[in-house]
Amino acid sequence: MHRMRLPAVILISLVVLTVGVPAASAKVATITMSGSTSVAPLAAKLAKGYLKIKKNKGKVRFKLAQGGSDVGVADVAAGRVTIGNSSRDAKPSDPGGLVFNPIAKDAICLITNPSNNLGNLTLQQVQDIFSGKTVSWSDVPGASASGPISLVVRTAASGTQDAFQKIFMGSAKVASSAAQKASNGLVQQAVKGDRNAIGYVSLDFVGGVNAVSYRGVACNLRNAKSGEYGGVRNFWMVTRGAAVGAAAKFIKWIQTAAAAQRIVATDWVPLR
Amino acid sequence: MARAGLTRPWTDRRAERTLGAVASIVLILIATMVVFVLAKAWPSFAHNGLRWFGGGGNVDDQLKAIFNSPADPNKYIYTLHAWPLLYGTALTTFLAVGAGLVFATLAAIFIVEFAPPRARAVLEPVVRLLAAVPSVIYGLIGILVLVKFVGEHLISEGRKASVIYVIQLSGSSLLVAVVILTVMITPIMIAIIVDALRSVPRGWVEGSAALGANRWRTMWTISVRVARPAIVAAAVLATARALGEAIMLSMVSGSVGFAPNPLDGLTFFFEPTRPLAATIVDNAEGLSVKPFGQTIYAFAAVLLVSSLFLSLGGWAAKQPLKRYAVRT
Numbered sequence: 086m087h088r089m090r091l092p093a094v095i096l097i098s099l100v101v102l103t104v105g106v107p108a109a110s111a112k113v114a115t116i117t118m119s120g121s122t123s124v125a126p127l128a129a130k131l132a133k134g135y136l137k138i139k140k141n142k143g144k145v146r147f148k149l150a151q152g153g154s155d156v157g158v159a160d161v162a163a164g165r166v167t168i169g170n171s172s173r174d175a176k177p178s179d180p181g182g183l184v185f186n187p188i189a190k191d192a193i194c195l196i197t198n199p200s201n202n203l204g205n206l207t208l209q210q211v212q213d214i215f216s217g218k219t220v221s222w223s224d225v226p227g228a229s230a231s232g233p234i235s236l237v238v239r240t241a242a243s244g245t246q247d248a249f250q251k252i253f254m255g256s257a258k259v260a261s262s263a264a265q266k267a268s269n270g271l272v273q274q275a276v277k278g279d280r281n282a283i284g285y286v287s288l289d290f291v292g293g294v295n296a297v298s299y300r301g302v303a304c305n306l307r308n309a310k311s312g313e314y315g316g317v318r319n320f321w322m323v324t325r326g327a328a329v330g331a332a333a334k335f336i337k338w339i340q341t342a343a344a345a346q347r348i349v350a351t352d353w354v355p356l357r
Numbered sequence: 358m359a360r361a362g363l364t365r366p367w368t369d370r371r372a373e374r375t376l377g378a379v380a381s382i383v384l385i386l387i388a389t390m391v392v393f394v395l396a397k398a399w400p401s402f403a404h405n406g407l408r409w410f411g412g413g414g415n416v417d418d419q420l421k422a423i424f425n426s427p428a429d430p431n432k433y434i435y436t437l438h439a440w441p442l443l444y445g446t447a448l449t450t451f452l453a454v455g456a457g458l459v460f461a462t463l464a465a466i467f468i469v470e471f472a473p474p475r476a477r478a479v480l481e482p483v484v485r486l487l488a489a490v491p492s493v494i495y496g497l498i499g500i501l502v503l504v505k506f507v508g509e510h511l512i513s514e515g516r517k518a519s520v521i522y523v524i525q526l527s528g529s530s531l532l533v534a535v536v537i538l539t540v541m542i543t544p545i546m547i548a549i550i551v552d553a554l555r556s557v558p559r560g561w562v563e564g565s566a567a568l569g570a571n572r573w574r575t576m577w578t579i580s581v582r583v584a585r586p587a588i589v590a591a592a593v594l595a596t597a598r599a600l601g602e603a604i605m606l607s608m609v610s611g612s613v614g615f616a617p618n619p620l621d622g623l624t625f626f627f628e629p630t631r632p633l634a635a636t637i638v639d640n641a642e643g644l645s646v647k648p649f650g651q652t653i654y655a656f657a658a659v660l661l662v663s664s665l666f667l668s669l670g671g672w673a674a675k676q677p678l679k680r681y682a683v684r685t
Contacts, residue, residue, distance in 0.1 A: 159645025
């Protein structure tokens with residue numbers, strides 16, 4: 086009877102590890118979220134604000150994980166989380182039955198190295214630069230850099246890439262020689278380190294770089310809120326089917342409550 | 358009760374069974390993983406056949422097309438010619454291992470034979486410590502310091518302009534990738550080669566000295582010769598680490614699926630590239646799109662199979678060298 090104990094112990098521990106800890110008691114509703122790294126800071130602030138309301142205290146709990154818009158969409162479609170955060174719009178290849186609930190808007194800024202204080206770009210100029218038609222800064226009026234332009238863009242799976250393509254490029258193709266970075270921070274870093282670089286990032290990431298005006302409107306929170314700035318995209322909370330229970334209340338609160346809109350307005354653009 | 362069971366003296370029979378069970382679990386896990394990855398990757402290989410490994414078209418555009426496949430499973434896009442990624446992997450790995458092997462052998466000889474005791478007392482622990490530095494730290498140094506320096510001071514604007522219609526040079530380059538990769542893998546190789554040189558029988562070394570050979574000659578003709586299997590083992594281990602290195606390479610190698618062209622002369626070293634492992638990291642966000650995920654698994658499968666062949670190759674390369682080696 087004693088002979089096979091240790092292997093048995095190992096097997097049991099493996100099983101316990103894979104099965105995981107059972108869910109918490111049923112009285113407290115747990116809302117789990119995963120997905121976009123751009124949405125995550127906002128989601129965390131909103132969750133904190135939601136818990137400050139008296140009637141929610143002790144009734145609801147949040148768990149937030151990150152990993153990119155597509156991870157969020159996949160997780161919620163598979164039922165691993167209650168809400169998937171996404172910074173890109175719904176795609177035809179997404180699993181069926183998902184509901185994209187808008188929660189806020191965010192601006193996409195064109196950025197250059199601080200030594201290149203380029204003032205403004207028109208839609209045509211943006212398309213020419215990013216498609217590789219214009220290859221030298223001397224062909225861009227207002228640029229104080231000279232020499233060849235280095236393009237810094239995002240990888241195919243990025244929500245920001247998806248939004249940039251839709252808002253700025255339309256049917257034009259981004260030059261395939263462009264460096265593709267996996268996150269907003271890496272784009273920001275690459276542009277900071279290269280005098281000839283131009284890239285695009287979420288409004289949160291314009292520190293230390295020169296944010297270029299687009300169609301004569303500066304890329305900042307005020308212009309994004311007023312609707313003057315053209316490069317604005319949506320943040321979504323994705324649910325499988327229409328949201329129910331605690332998640333439905335939470336999303337409704339974000340979309341309608343004045344307090345939630347104030348939280349959004351700290352760094353992002355409220356829906357209304 | 359369990360405690361009594363565990364503290365009882367172990368019979369050989371019991372140890373054999375227990376350890377056997379543990380070893381089988383590990384084997385089963387590895388086998389399951391290989392089968393799982395290959396099964397996931399299969400559609401990508403099946404749709405492209407041998408052309409998967411060939412060139413043609415822009416690999417990043419192909420990845421983007423796969424990612425934006427229509428929802429209908431019958432219309433999934435799989436077309437991929439992964440040559441630039443495979444070539445980038447081979448290029449960074451072999452250049453780094455080649456350079457590292459030379460440095461590591463010379464450094465090991467110095468540590469074992471020529472270093473004054475004080476220098477040795479500092480050098481050895483430092484080398485072993487360096488072998489354990491996480492790669493993301495190397496990546497940070499690379500992106501904050503080296504990439505910037507290379508982009509600003511080593512690549513002239515004329516050089517950038519000369520290839521602008523093919524590829525942009527920004528400092529993230531083959532050169533930086535290989536330099537940092539070499540720094541990353543050399544300490545492991547030094548540690549292994551030092552151990553091997555130390556285990557050369559004293560009598561052989563003293564015999565050589567008695568015949569009038571100086572220390573350098575003895576080292577080169579006796580010790581290094583004897584340690585060759587260990588040097589091969591060090592190279593295999595280093596190659597495995599270089600093959601699988603993802604984060605650092607994703608940060609400094611340029612993030613473009615481009616095949617640097619040796620015919621470009623010096624510019625070759627400044628051209629960006631993106632190895633397989635870095636491609637997996639950069640695109641992990643898109644795993645939920647089915648054909649895209651299967652393509653990523655195909656990259657993983659290639660890496661997995663190459664490391665398998667690497668171990669086999671290392672074993673085969675060691676066999677003839679063992680004639681002169683220390684028998685252990």
